[in-house]
Amino acid sequence: MNVWIKSLIYSVPILLVVFTIVAYLTWLERKFAARMQSRIGPYYVGRPHGWLQPLADVLKLIVKEEITPKNVDKLIFNLAPFVFLFAAMLVYTVLPFSENIIISDLSVGILAFIAISSLSIMGAFMAGWSSNSKYPLISAIRGGAQIVSYEIPLLLAIVAPCALAGSLKTTEIVKAQKLWFILYPVVGQISFLIFLIAGLAEENRTPFDIPEAESELVAGFTVEYSSMKFALFYAAEYAHLLALAGLGTVLFLGGWKGPFLPGPMWFAIKSLALFLFILWIRWSYVRLRIDQLLKFSWKFLFPAGVLNLLLTGLIIILK
Amino acid sequence: MEVQRISENGFEELWVNMGPQHPASHGVFRMQIKVEGENIKEVIPHIGYLHRGVEKLGETVNLVQFMPMLDRDDYLSAISNEFPLALAVEKLAGIEVPEKAEYLRVISAELMRIASHLVFLGTFCLDMGGALGGGTTIFLYTFREREKLLDIIEKWTGSRMHPNLISFGGVRYDLYPEFDKDLKTFLDDFEKKIEEYEGMLGNNSIFLARTKNVGILPKEVAMGYGCSGPVLRGSGIKFDLRKANPYSVYNKFEFEIPTGENGDVYDRYKVRMEEMKQSVRILRQAVDGIPEGPISSQMPVKVAAAVKAPAGEIYSAVESPRGENGVYLVSDGKPTAYRLKLRTPSFYNLSAIPYLLKGALIADVVAILGSLDPVFGDVDR
């Protein structure tokens, strides 16, 4: 009983907070990208600087007509955005916002995160397959190939800090970081780099946004979606990206730890910084090609991850 | 009816439409692509969505009146459309052109060349990087510079895209007083910006991986398809009408013709980048050497019927940003052309696309199409 109450108390506000933050992240991204491109960005909806823009965006998407194409597989078509969102939101259960604020402190927290987050491809694949259209189909197949290739380097990169901490529990990992793992000589940086690249690929972000590649596949698996269903995909993607930034914070940046400010604040600041860094990468590079992407994963990231893991093991033994 | 779609290798084949409404179709271009997985087996291009009958229009209105319509042909570099018609009529009718007018023509043509190549660079990166990624960033950087450049053209001629500057016997507008200063400020700034673009793309291994050894167009094939301009030069053939058949006052300026080696997408990109630098070089020489004098040897427009080309036929061509842009004019002595044929470079460059795309991947389609830099006003006329 206790568990149920605790989950309810934590999950409802966390869900609300995450949704609000996700809405505002779109604003942040638009502003950030605009400044990077010598533009101003959202300005008129809500002074100063269009702070009501996310609300307007959401309203616009709600008001839009909901179109279900004729020949789609209706059940799967309608289910897909929810599966996608579900996978993105569920990962927040294992993220420790501070020492005590965590929905469920699983003993295999990191593993659960990875397992759940790879579920999102199910949503994408369902959307792509059920749309009964060519672009989404190609996109879904690309997405599948991509996630299969990048799951492994991502796991290999994550195992290194876990091994250093000696635990798969997210809170334990943070507690074990006397020194942030990203500052750990050699191993820390290599695994952070692999984590970042593989994470970007798993979230379909530029330069790895092959499944969405709108100059080739128009909008990937979301081509046939409109209105709120499309918004769900969009929100889920951002939520997922934010979760990934959170995971990066937990694994490499010392989680909630920090002087003066309370834990959740530090967690938020670090996650946001990581998120902005990801945006910075996104708005700077052009896209890779699918074969290059897979080659990069199997021929470079995978061996690098294995070597990094070996090195980590060596360090632990020598200690 | 069951359609057999399984190929010999056991893959399912799929016909995918790209365009006419597609994020990466430059203008309105439709390609039917037969794909086997990600590999392209066959391409059927469809053109003609922007056909406006410009050539026929040229036979119905007077030559003078046709000039502003010709601006709309290749709308990214209007001057290079006006230029060949003016050259043709002047040669046929024996109209002299004052030297100052020649200089102004060259300056405007080179400004438009830079503007056009900036659009190429921006849209090319937009195709490669996507609307939500690094591509947009470069796209907006290039358009920022283009905006400054178009401002100069607007101050000069009053119009940004369709200046209608060249008239038979000279140009229609003299420079405005601060032109020298404006242009030099722009050029100084622009040279730094070219470095920036090259820094962003030339060191970017993702960009290099996407462009190098992709869409290789061998010399012989390029010549066979009648390609010209940066596409031909990217394949390693040093052919530029400004050097090969110097028109106007191009033989007074020092500049080089950049060429590529492999004829791949990267070479075509590189050639255009170098060409922008050469254009800056020409502009610097030209703006310092503008002679004094009249800008026109006859009143440009009095009555439309006043400008007549004597009976005869003539072909004249200039080097537009896309290649050889020519006008074939048959005149029977009336103010209206008897027959007018435009040799537009984009059409010939684009005709190589079935050859280039065969065996490429879906992702290469946008890179290759972007590297040919077609303008569909120019292709469909």
Next chain:
Amino acid sequence: MLRTLGITFKNLFRKPFTVMYPKKEREMPKRMRSPLFALTKDKDGIINCIACRLCQNICPSKIITVVPAKEKNEKGKLYPEKFELLVEACLACEYCVQVCPTDAIVMIRVFGWATDKKEDLILTKEKMLEVYDNYKDLISESTASFLRKMQTPPRKKEAEK
């Protein structure tokens, strides 16, 4: 790879290039060609146009119709009874302005008068006279006399000297 990031970072601190249009308008160049036309009047408020129909003949898209009046006005000149210009097909080539012998038709340097009504795109004589009253200060620098002065070729006699 890192240089790309560096350049985008540098641009993060550059001033935005955007002109916030409805609030702040771009300065329109003096010679701007915009397809909003006006018919000028002289000091006494009498229309300058002498209905010579040169503009009607030169117009590439044939959108100008001039019908001269039967009688002459108080200055003893012809004047147009009807002057109609269909802006929807205007190329903004400026030929009509250029050929005008009396500087009667001019372009107005105004931006953003887009409309969704087709009637607004038909400029009649009355409308163009009204435009002249409203935008007297915004007449484009390139009028017929200005262009003629700029383009005048050397006289043959002078050239021979």
